Amino acid sequence: MADPLLETRGLHRFFGGLHAVKDVSVAVPRGAIKAIIGSNGAGKTTLFNLIAGTIRPQGGEVLFAGRPITAWKPHRVAALGIARTFQTTKLFPHMTVLENVVMGRHARARSGFLAGMLSLPRTWRESRLMEAKAREILDDLGLDDLAGQPASDLPFGRQRLVEFARALAMEPQLLLLDEPAAGLNIYETQELSRLILRIRDRGITCLIVEHNMPLVMTISDEVAVLDQGQKVAEGPPRTIQRDPEVIRIYLGDDHA
Amino acid sequence: MILLRRYAVVLVGAVAVVLLQVVLSAWGATYYMTQITMSAYYSLVVIGLCLLMGYAGQVSLGHAGFFAIGGYTSAVLTTFNLIAFRGVPWVDGCRSLGLLVARQDLYGANLLTVSPLLAFLAAILLTSLLAFLIGLPILRLKGHYLAMATLGFGLIVYRLALGTAVLGQADGISNVPPLRIFEGLEVTGRQPFRVQNYYIAWAAVMAAMILGINLVHSRAGRALRSIHQNEEAAHSLGVNTYRYKLSTFVLSAAFAAVGGALLTHYNGSIGPSEITVMKSVRYLAICAVGGMANLGGALLMGILLNFLSLRGVFGTYDDAVFGGILIAVMLLSPQGLLRMPDWREARSFLCRRSHG
């Protein structure tokens, strides 16, 4: 197998006495869609936060394209080309949909404080480009008619989509999706599947934390299962479905 | 046309300023200009604070401290007599370069002090540097702890000013010379220069407004707003939140320093009364009532409230008025009274009874 795009090796994280993430090693191959599943409290979002830099691991490493990025701050991780969405949508409530997505272009631009205050001509061009690209993405996701609306006014499903668009605006190599299907109805979930597959076809690698089994089984190339902070199974969806340990976790001992 | 709307405040403001001056001069009421000029310099602090609080979302209860550092630096450098060092080579060298100037004080004694222009630059640089050094540790603190830390900073500056001989202790520093920009144009409170100084102050304010408006609409400004509205999301998009907060902190301190230095030259003096907690609270209250993220509102309120205060309209209740304004704004509308107020919230507040 070619070098994985993202790899964690033996990640550990404690919260007080709780060993939230215990010696977790996963690898995400380039261009793949990998899902991480497990019951609540299994450590999935913590794992995400460790990768994205929101919290520091107390052991182990994170490697991106072979490069160690362990404990890097979130903005540096983002600059590398790793985008993420959140379990509870974190849009900028007092900005419009367009402005939210334009924020996704932040890392691709340069102008700083001084250039901004003096309103130098190069900032105008940069602004125009940022906005154009943002509109492109909104178009792509069918959100162009909502561009001028305040983000907080949108219905839940649309807000999720805007957060998606914002993450895509970063033109990332790796997309971390934290429970993207949470709160979506059947139709919206199907739309989401199609979207994720489309993104993968453009060459963006995806790592998804999800509870929604049909979604996971349909679109994932690989699945890793966490239970109480540890990885208990990893492999293609079909294999995972039949893994006795996984069945025990989800359905109890009787069914194994 | 976007440009016109963006700078509308500045354009309207400029017209209003000129009209006001013409009217006041015609009525022979130019003495009002003094208070307006002073209010304008105070408003420089408010503009900077507005950027820090309304956009970057960081509270400072010690901005009077930066105002004072700017003012005192200017004052000390332009009044500290180096005449004793005349004859020392580098001192004479500085003098020939124009960095030091010789003049005579009120009593005819000879003085050798730093040139006001250089002192002005030094004031801004020193304040910015101090803001940077102080901001480094304290901007890592969360909301209310940051507020208390800035409060502590303001208090330290106050106590140091009160306790240090060089800074004039309780009397402050007086006999500060005018700041000469070039021949015929100087920052001073003297009568013949009144109209001139009115415009100098407003020029400074308008420059600050333009810089502020530019910043708000730039990539950096957007990043600031994103930090304020959802810091975690901003961080995940590549915004170096800590550095942006620090930069805004230093910038707002620089604005305050300019206001402080210019006002010191205008008044010819500065004292510890400029560094009290009440002053810092005042700036906060003005920012809040103008609309935290509303530069134009902050400016308007800054001029209005400071002018009324300087004219003595509030009498002995001066401090109480600002305290009351602060509470009222915080209770009724966190966005400030000059933003589209959340009338629903205000009405429900007034009608609401405490539920069990």
Next chain:
Amino acid sequence: MHYAQIVQYSLSGITVGSIYAIVAIGFNIIYNTTGIINFAQGGFVVFGAMTAISLSRFVPLPVAIVLAVLLTTCLGGLVELVFIRRCRDASILRLIVITIGVSILLQEAMLHIWDEKVRSLAYFTGTAISTVTILGAHFSPQVLWVLGVSAVVVAALAVFFRFTLTGRAMRACADDRMAARLCGVSDRRMVTFSFMLSAGIGALAGCVISPVTQTQYDMGPPLAIKGFTVAVLGGLGNSTAAVVAGLLLGLLEAFTVSQFQVAYKEVVSILVLLLVLVFRPNGLFGGREIGALRAS
């Protein structure tokens, strides 16, 4: 320094420090129940003293003090009802700014009710010139009152929170508001009560220290800041630690005065505040978990 001088300074430091500790405990009570830092706490201390001074002209001293404490307690409740209760979901920062505004209004009110003159309450026992001599150091018997009252207050509060129903209800509220509500504790009432309690003990502290430090309308904010410093130094919310921290700060101030100019005494305590906030935000006695105070 002479031995006697050391004792003198130490005693002075402990006296003032115990008042700081009481103010800090007042902070902690409200902080524990609500998470707010009540900046008006210093104002309550001054108000209590001022009220007692005025009342003592009409009634005997002990009665005046009791009445003053009661009045201030009511004031505390009033402040909570009018300003704090309305803002159910306001951010902590907003509430703190409100308390700053309240402290200013309180100060201005006191300025207009009384005036800017410095006053002081009569000495509890003896007069301004009575002295007691211990270990070669001379000091006023009022100092013993201060230490005594502080000790009683701390002990009484400990008993209150441990053994009375209301005290335990307040602790429950502090620990987990929702759970307390589910157990039938009226959290709103507990919040009001915490303000009243803080105001009351603040007033008592103000009365007992007034003969020693005098009372003036604008002593509220500096006292509040010192109290906050002590509270943070001990670890916010930890009242036992606040006592130790208060004494420490008092001693530090006293010995600073002995070495440097009086004006720098204030600088020292503020420096302590800044250093603690930056380096040891959980206080000297707080745990290692950094979480709470850091932004990111």
